Structure formats: C-alpha cells, structure tokens
Amino acid sequence: MSDVIISVEDVHVSFWQNNVGVYSIKDLITLRKSPFKSKTILDGISVEVKRGESLGIIGRNGSGKSTLLRTIAGIIKPESGKVTVNGTFAPILAIGAGIEQELTGYENISMLLSLYGTHKKGGDTIKNIKEFSELSDEVLRMPVKQYSSGMAARLAFSISLANDSDILIIDEVLAVGDQGFQAKCQEKIFQIKGQGKTILFVSHFPDDVARICNKAILLEHGKMIDSGNSIDVCNHYKKLF
Amino acid sequence: MQNITRIYALSKRNVILRYKNSLVGFLWGFMKPLIYLLIFIVMFSQSFPSVENYILFALSGLILWFFFSNVTSQSVGSIVGSAGLLKAINIPSYFFPLSEVLSELFNLLLTIVVFLIMMNWFGIVYSMKLFLILPLVVLFALFAYGLNLILSSINVFFRDIGIIWGTVQPALFYLTPIAYPENMIPDKYKLVIKLNPIYYFVKVGRTIFYDSFGPSAHAWNVCIMISFVTLGVGLFIYSRLKNQFISAI
Numbered sequence: 001m002s003d004v005i006i007s008v009e010d011v012h013v014s015f016w017q018n019n020v021g022v023y024s025i026k027d028l029i030t031l032r033k034s035p036f037k038s039k040t041i042l043d044g045i046s047v048e049v050k051r052g053e054s055l056g057i058i059g060r061n062g063s064g065k066s067t068l069l070r071t072i073a074g075i076i077k078p079e080s081g082k083v084t085v086n087g088t089f090a091p092i093l094a095i096g097a098g099i100e101q102e103l104t105g106y107e108n109i110s111m112l113l114s115l116y117g118t119h120k121k122g123g124d125t126i127k128n129i130k131e132f133s134e135l136s137d138e139v140l141r142m143p144v145k146q147y148s149s150g151m152a153a154r155l156a157f158s159i160s161l162a163n164d165s166d167i168l169i170i171d172e173v174l175a176v177g178d179q180g181f182q183a184k185c186q187e188k189i190f191q192i193k194g195q196g197k198t199i200l201f202v203s204h205f206p207d208d209v210a211r212i213c214n215k216a217i218l219l220e221h222g223k224m225i226d227s228g229n230s231i232d233v234c235n236h237y238k239k240l241f
Numbered sequence: 242m243q244n245i246t247r248i249y250a251l252s253k254r255n256v257i258l259r260y261k262n263s264l265v266g267f268l269w270g271f272m273k274p275l276i277y278l279l280i281f282i283v284m285f286s287q288s289f290p291s292v293e294n295y296i297l298f299a300l301s302g303l304i305l306w307f308f309f310s311n312v313t314s315q316s317v318g319s320i321v322g323s324a325g326l327l328k329a330i331n332i333p334s335y336f337f338p339l340s341e342v343l344s345e346l347f348n349l350l351l352t353i354v355v356f357l358i359m360m361n362w363f364g365i366v367y368s369m370k371l372f373l374i375l376p377l378v379v380l381f382a383l384f385a386y387g388l389n390l391i392l393s394s395i396n397v398f399f400r401d402i403g404i405i406w407g408t409v410q411p412a413l414f415y416l417t418p419i420a421y422p423e424n425m426i427p428d429k430y431k432l433v434i435k436l437n438p439i440y441y442f443v444k445v446g447r448t449i450f451y452d453s454f455g456p457s458a459h460a461w462n463v464c465i466m467i468s469f470v471t472l473g474v475g476l477f478i479y480s481r482l483k484n485q486f487i488s489a490i
Binding site for chain 2: 015016036041070073074075076077089091092098099100102103107110111114115116117143
C-alpha cells in the first residue's frame with residue numbers, strides 16, 4: 001500500500017553502556033572484561049503510520065520515545081527489525097538542535113538550511129524564517145550566544161519549520177518560548193497537518209497529544225504497551241501515575 | 242550532490258568559527274609557524290651551523306607540521322562536539338572530521354601562498370618542482386583524515402583520547418626533524434624517528450621547498466603507503482563504532 005508512509009516492524013535497539021570506571025585500567029588493557037555492556041532501549045516495536053496521519057508517542061522519561069523517533073528518522077540503525085519510510089523528513093525539532101552558539105542568527109540559518117537540505121528553493125525561505133521567528137535584523141546579526149533561551153528556541157523552531165518535507169518530527173518543544181510563540185507554533189503545526197503532511201509528536205503532555213494527534217502509542221521500558229486512538233491512549237497514560 | 246553541499250556548509254562553518262573575534266583572521270595560520278621560527282632562530286640556529294638558509298629550512302617543515310597539529314586537535318572532539326546536529330539530522334558522522342580536514346586544507350593552501358611569496362627574500366628557487374607540493378598535501382590530508390577518524394571515533398567512548406592527544410603532540414613534534422637536521426640524530430635513535438609517520442611527509446615537503454633536488458620515487462611510495470594504510474585503518478575503526486555514536490555523545 002503506497003499510503004503507508006512509515007512502517008516499523010519489530011524493531012530492536014540497544015545501546016552500549018560505558019562500564020569504564022567500574023573496572024581497573026588493567027582489566028581494560030587486558031580486555032578481561034568488556035568495557036561496555038549492552039542495554040535494550042527498544043524491544044520489538046511495530047507501528048504503521050499512513051500519509052496525513054499524526055502519531056503521538058507518549059511514555060515516561062527513559063521509555064524510549066526519542067530513540068524511536070531517531071530510529072524512524074534513520075539517525076539510529078536498529079539492531080534487528082525493519083524501518084521503511086516513503087518520504088522526506090524535516091529535522092527533529094528539539095530545543096536548540098544544531099544551533100551554533102558562536103555564529104550569528106543569519107549564519108546559523110544559512111548553515112542549517114544547507115545541512116537539512118530539504119528547504120524550499122528560492123529567496124523567500126530566509127524571509128519566512130525571519131517573519132515567523134519575529135526576530136529583528138539587528139538580533140539576527142548577533143551571535144546566538146547573546147540570545148535569551150526563548151529567542152534561540154524561536155530561531156531553531158523557525159528554521160526547522162521552513163523545511164518542505166513530508167514528515168515533521170516534533171520532540172518536546174512546545175514548552176519553549178513565551179505564550180504568544182507557543183500559540184503560534186501550535187497554529188503552525190495544525191496548518192502543516194492541514195496540508196496533509198505526516199506528523200510524529202513526542203510530548204509529556206497528554207492533552208497536547210490528544211489535541212494534535214489522531215493516533216498514539218504508549219511506550220514503557222522500550223515496549224509498546226498501548227496503541228490506537230490518541231484520546232484512549234492518553235487516558236491510559238494518565239492512569240500510569 | 243547534496244552531501245557535497247553539506248560538507249561545504251560544515252567546512253565553511255569551521256573557517257568562520259576559527260577566526261571569529263580575532264583581529265588578523267586567517268593570517269594566524271601563518272603567524273603560528275613564524276612565532277615558532279623566531280623561537281628556533283633564537284634557540285637553535287647557532288647550534289646548527291651546518292644548515293644553510295635556516296629560515297627556509299625550518300619554515301618548510303613548520304607549515305606542514307602546523308597543518309597536521311591543527312587538523313588533528315580540532316578533529317579529535319569533532320564528533321562529540323556535534324552531538325546536537327547528529328541527534329537531529331540523519332547526517333553521516335564522518336562529515337565532521339572530514340570538514341575539519343577540508344577547512345584546514347583551505348588554510349594550508351593560503352599559508353603556502355604567503356610562504357612562497359615571503360621566501361622570495363630567503364632564497365627559495367621558483368621552479369615547476371614547487372607544484373609537487375600539491376600531491377604531497379593531498380596525501381598528507383588523506384593520512385590526517387584517517388588518523389582523525391581513529392581519534393574522533395574512539396574519543397566518543399573514551400574522552401581521554403582528546404587529553405592524551407594534546408600531550409602526545411609535542412612529543413611527536415620533537416621526534417620529527419623540523420627544527421633540526423636529520424643527520425644530527427645519532428644512529429641508535431634513527432629508528433625512533435623512522436617510526437614516526439609524519440617524518441616522511443615533512444621530508445618530502447622539505448625536499449620540494451628547500452633541497453636542490455626533487456623527492457625520490459621511494460619517498461613518494463612511502464608517503465602513499467602510509468596515507469592509504471592509515472585511511473584504511475581509520476575507515477575500519479569508524480565503521481565498527483559508528484552505529485553506537487548516538488548513544489554515547
């Protein structure tokens with residue numbers, strides 16, 4: 001079926017955990033004990049997202065939400081299982097992703113747009129970013145290290161949203177910026193949704209997930225313990241506490 | 242094509258960042274070797290009366306050394322330092338050590354141009370032979386890139402590498418005949434010098450800039466071999482470790 005845009009089949013991901021410091025240098029040199037041990041992060045996740053759907057991913061801290069996003073985005077390679085994606089990604093919207101503190105706002109915009117490589121061609125992109133972020137010319141000429149954290153978040157968010165890709169990934173970002181900007185971001189997300197694009201949304205706020213997403217999955221210790229209608233899954237999540 | 246744009250964007254960032262807030266900008270690339278040269282002249286030049294034209298002799302080794310030293314010290318933490326980007330975009334992590342090599346290569350080429358002009362007053366002989374520096378620089382850059390892959394990959398898991406590298410470098414510097422002529426080394430220590438890969442590149446570089454003859458085929462072959470072996474080892478280590486970078490940075 002061509003309208004399945006993301007398909008995740010029985011994906012397992014584990015990380016090496018550093019054991020150094022526990023063992024002596026002698027053990028390390030003679031390699032009597034491995035300096036790393038493996039820790040399972042995702043344990044057999046399967047999920048399917050159709051084009052135009054928005055999927056919420058919820059769960060406690062450390063349940064594997066961000067790892068699942070990164071695995072879908074191709075940033076982490078799964079140990080076993082299969083991830084198939086039939087579309088392009090916007091970069092993961094996380095606070096300050098890739099912003100270089102020493103560079104000015106403009107320099108960051110031009111670098112990140114080249115790195116993302118999915119932005120619309122044409123001269124309007126920078127103008128749109130400027131408009132959406134509401135940062136003045138003067139501010140954009142300053143190094144980002146002189147920005148307040150809210151201003152830096154505005155810049156990062158605006159650059160990410162300037163991308164014209166099929167799938168938008170949002171990782172815990174609606175909590176930044178002042179109220180006005182938060183409302184604007186939510187509005188933008190609904191607008192993107194309205195264009196028929198696919199959204200993956202990670203949040204700790206079940207109400208946001210229920211409002212933005214039609215489907216949701218609930219993760220616990222790397223396993224998917226619930227999936228389905230976002231309102232039902234969010235109610236299940238609330239009962240965990 | 243898109244990857245080329247991305248590597249270019251990263252290299253450009255490195256160049257901008259390196260000289261941000263500095264008054265003379267890229268000239269620092271040339272100032273560092275010059276300052277060392279002054280120290281050498283004060284300290285050593287009287288000790289090596291056998292070396293004719295000491296300034297050209299020392300500087301031809303110094304500019305290659307500083308390329309190596311800058312590029313490795315900037316690359317060793319390049320993967321760790323790019324955690325923000327690596328976690329946000331699906332971008333190969335080898336782009337980061339590679340872009341460090343490219344931006345430093347840009348600096349080296351500018352430095353060589355300034356050097357060649359300045360050396361007019363110190364008796365450099367302009368000839369077609371000087372163009373041989375280009376293939377040497379390419380080989381040296383491949384070697385440095387291989388080493389960068391090794392250092393920056395292992396540094397992800399053991400941050401000690403960055404610290405150790407900072408202390409190993411001065412030792413390597415004095416183990417390379419840059420300030421002093423090779424024939425000063427007593428026979429019993431010659432082996433130590435010959436185990437140092439940088440020695441071979443500096444030697445060919447010095448032949449190109451300083452000596453009246455050109456580098457031998459054997460000297461070229463050694464450089465080619467060192468470059469490709471180091472690159473091979475670097476790619477191997479990198480490919481074994483790369484899948485675990487995200488969890489460790």
